Amino acid sequence: MSQRILVINPNSLQAVTDGISSALDGFRFAGGPDIQCETLHSGPPGIETQTHVDGITEKLVEWFDQVPDRKRADAVVVACFSDPGVTALRESLPMPVFGIGEASYLAAVPRAERFGVIAILSRSIPRHRRTQRSLGLDHRLAGELAIDLGVAELASEEIVWKRMSGVGRRLREECGAGVLILGCAGMARYRGRLEDLLGIPVIDPTQAAVGMAMAVLLARRSAGATARAAA
Amino acid sequence: MSQRILVINPNSLQAVTDGISSALDGFRFAGGPDIQCETLHSGPPGIETQTHVDGITEKLVEWFDQVPDRKRADAVVVACFSDPGVTALRESLPMPVFGIGEASYLAAVPRAERFGVIAILSRSIPRHRRTQRSLGLDHRLAGELAIDLGVAELASEEIVWKRMSGVGRRLREECGAGVLILGCAGMARYRGRLEDLLGIPVIDPTQAAVGMAMAVLLARRSAGATARAAA
């Protein structure tokens, strides 16, 4: 029977979920784990404050309680860079749970000595810093800078790209970042382009987390086979 | 054109490479990245000292120089828990390079608050501790214990299992480990069995590193598609 990775976008915007799902196309294979992207319709349209972050936990737990099949997923990815509900879901669900913020910091370690983070909003930076410190990886932070665009401007790919490429350049040149992390689930479309422009790796957090989830599931396939052989 | 992950077993034993390759079966898909496992025939039969670890670097660099096609791999995994040559290859090769020791510490973070490590030999523990400390993840180490078996005994699956399950139990119960790491590339066959016995996740380091490599390659497929769309 097929394995399944459940990716939950905890904000209520279906368009964001669609973007995330499209950014995961490369992770889909015939016979591979099913990667199912869902929207938490009860979530807020944007996750900008710690109140939003904390408030998502119960909604996520309820969401899993509503449809029993959701609890049968083999791995769960919470697709918001602030990792809302991740610790709580780890306590309450039986399968591995990944937060895309945590996953991207971990994924950055093998890629360069120090990482830079591109945030959407400056006021999120202290929140990100708490996660970096709690992981014990703050000593590898080169710097974090925000593009600080409003909703209207975020709709313009040209404006976003201009700001993002400028911020990325500063992180590489002034801060000494050897790898960049996109500090938001909705920036995947710029990943490859930014990597090409700057010549250093750029990490999309959802891709990083789904990669970690796949590693666990695929290991089980191998392990399963081996376990049977050993029996 | 197909993507390729090159997994190099830096000890000279083809049987170990075969075991590694078999443990990666679950990572192979039609249309997925090719996972090619190779033996560094110039390597030592076992990697037990820091001299062995350091000595492998030049042999690995030469190995890549010998056959130009090897340098065209999309990602490289060095399949020894002491991560020989990993930093050097990162400096000299153009593609991402993963060490299985580093990768397994990183993979352990989302699975539990604190990890335990099962080493083959007690004298490797200080070497592992240097890596843990250098990553900044030593604060999450619950403990590390060795099975300390000689070559003859390592050949007996029954003896290894008995020792490994005992050591794993102590790490879980006495040290408080919430996830275990197999501290050697050659123990993958026990992963699933140990996980089933102890009820906590068990990480095979090569699977962890190949998982991280796949995440990078699969992200590129998505990114590639998106980049084209954006162009």
Next chain:
Amino acid sequence: MSQRILVINPNSLQAVTDGISSALDGFRFAGGPDIQCETLHSGPPGIETQTHVDGITEKLVEWFDQVPDRKRADAVVVACFSDPGVTALRESLPMPVFGIGEASYLAAVPRAERFGVIAILSRSIPRHRRTQRSLGLDHRLAGELAIDLGVAELASEEIVWKRMSGVGRRLREECGAGVLILGCAGMARYRGRLEDLLGIPVIDPTQAAVGMAMAVLLARRSAGATARAAA
């Protein structure tokens, strides 16, 4: 006009709030800040999981929105050792906000080189460890032990005392703790008794946080006077 410290018990049990209020009697003076203890009736009866912790945030924010006068308090104390909603309230309220877990770790520093924590439940210990690590004070932790009693047993003062005094003794003697922290808002009644028995300071977390809140308010009185003089 009088200053006011608003202490919120985020679980729904009025009896717990009453106990907290009684433990704060010593902090009440004629002419001093008013210390008002309230119950979050929408909260859970007990706060035992990360889901409970996160879920309280929105309820707290709403609670402040419901009655405008609450937002006019001069300082807020959230009286649960897991510090639910504290970071979020700091972002959304204008006055200083104190969490009793954080406050008690800080209050322990001047009292001894290393602190011990008495938890109610073993499963809370990883949650507490995250806070200790995030504060950068984990290097001063001597140890944390739980009394692990069920609801029925917690009702018996004799049983609680026996277990608590035993755990306290072990923290002092085996772990080397020089000060103890009661890891729950509901254990204040045992503070003095335990301090007398063991001969080392014992910290009640709510008292620690209210003490920090008072320090801020009383400083303002002084400062106000001085500012006027300087004008």
Next chain:
Amino acid sequence: MSQRILVINPNSLQAVTDGISSALDGFRFAGGPDIQCETLHSGPPGIETQTHVDGITEKLVEWFDQVPDRKRADAVVVACFSDPGVTALRESLPMPVFGIGEASYLAAVPRAERFGVIAILSRSIPRHRRTQRSLGLDHRLAGELAIDLGVAELASEEIVWKRMSGVGRRLREECGAGVLILGCAGMARYRGRLEDLLGIPVIDPTQAAVGMAMAVLLARRSAGATARAAA
């Protein structure tokens, strides 16, 4: 019988003691702990070097030996930002002892992610850094800057204010401090004014330490009552 907090100004200037005492007015209540401010007449007129700092210890110990009543205080606060004699007094006196440097770093933690320090002299900064590092709170330091004024200039409130407000602004804007600490016992008069100007909390160290001392004493009143009830 009344509780008493003994605040010792370890430099010999009575005017400084008077300023400290005046800054503590807000902490005085009918029926509250007596806050007694004393001058260490044997101390140096200023505490500017590590020799001064260390040299105060014996003088403080002797000062307590000279008048038995001093040892009957319920809490002691040493009112110099370099915390002279604090560790020694903790070893030799029975009551809690607070250093105003340590207390202000601890008091800053709940107020913002990162703190800034305003020093009098640049050459004190390495000494302060040692305390910050030893506490494990250096990761929360945004920056420390000195006003670097000579004795004559320090007498002019206008000059001090101009320099202090400039330095405070730089700490907030360039260093990212979310809370400021006045790095000297003699700057309390500027606390409220600076807080009003900059819109972020400003901590006077003596007020922070007296606040921590009061918290311990007031807890005892509550605890005392409870203990009696329990007996």
Next chain:
Amino acid sequence: MSQRILVINPNSLQAVTDGISSALDGFRFAGGPDIQCETLHSGPPGIETQTHVDGITEKLVEWFDQVPDRKRADAVVVACFSDPGVTALRESLPMPVFGIGEASYLAAVPRAERFGVIAILSRSIPRHRRTQRSLGLDHRLAGELAIDLGVAELASEEIVWKRMSGVGRRLREECGAGVLILGCAGMARYRGRLEDLLGIPVIDPTQAAVGMAMAVLLARRSAGATARAAA
């Protein structure tokens, strides 16, 4: 003109100074730096409390002021494991100043992954821990144990040896220490014997500090020669 290292025993016992001087015999060469061991006669007979430690600073500073020739030494070593006055002397004297506690922790790093410390008294251990933490080397501490002997027993070489060898064995076997530090200036005579017994390096702190001082002086001889050649 000859270089000179001034070693000051800050306790008043000439016998201790003589023992220190004798332990430095190996560091004396014809034409080498003069190693002059002096007693701080104004010091206490033993340095057991933080009050003793702090109280020595002014006496040391005065001692240098009394005889101008002392300030012409090329390097100063303060021969007490608690490093009394070291920071203050660094501020007030022109030549390099070494503390034997700090020096021995530094000297231990190249000798093994983790060090053990043999203290005279248990109550000194928190004081030592502060130094280890402040240096950032606490992560390499395997453990610290005291021999806890009274003055009378310390006079018996047999009793001391029995206790010291027992404690050393426990540090090696139970704590995993790969190198031992003698946590007192007066234990040099046991260094070689303990090293022979346990088969791991044993560091005498005064020898470690004098070694660091010599390195600075001898470098200057070389540098002097080279500088002249370059001129």
Next chain:
Amino acid sequence: MSQRILVINPNSLQAVTDGISSALDGFRFAGGPDIQCETLHSGPPGIETQTHVDGITEKLVEWFDQVPDRKRADAVVVACFSDPGVTALRESLPMPVFGIGEASYLAAVPRAERFGVIAILSRSIPRHRRTQRSLGLDHRLAGELAIDLGVAELASEEIVWKRMSGVGRRLREECGAGVLILGCAGMARYRGRLEDLLGIPVIDPTQAAVGMAMAVLLARRSAGATARAAA
């Protein structure tokens, strides 16, 4: 019988070895340890990459195997700032082994609160940072800057001096370094001159390591004498 310190220059340039030996003149005494400087002729002409660093290990081990007398040295110093082979030699040789990078970081600690490093090449800085972090001394790094000169320019003492003195000045003034480390075995000739110019200590790494080696050997002379007396 005479003690001997074996200093190995792991690059193949005899001129570098000669410079090192000359910089150690000050460490040579009649009756003192013999300081023997040798060239690893099988080494690369320069050590600029991690591949070079790792590749030296086996060559060093072989070098010791080739001539039995080499293994009878009393201490070994590997004279390259990247400490090639140091950990491996510690495992395989019976005598103490010192790396000049590690030794110079340790030697810098007693000289100032924070150290600066002058590197030859910018690309070595991440390698140095790994060592600093692994030692736990990264919190004392003020900054590291490179002179970044090519081979031809390195031959001109005037050009090197100009660049080095500029970089040193920036480390002192902009980064706040209180002591400088020359990040290469071949810069000893500038040590004294730079120290004179900047007025802060400058450490030559080989001198630092030979100093630590001498301390161990000279301690043994003292200890030997004492041990005999005690027998």
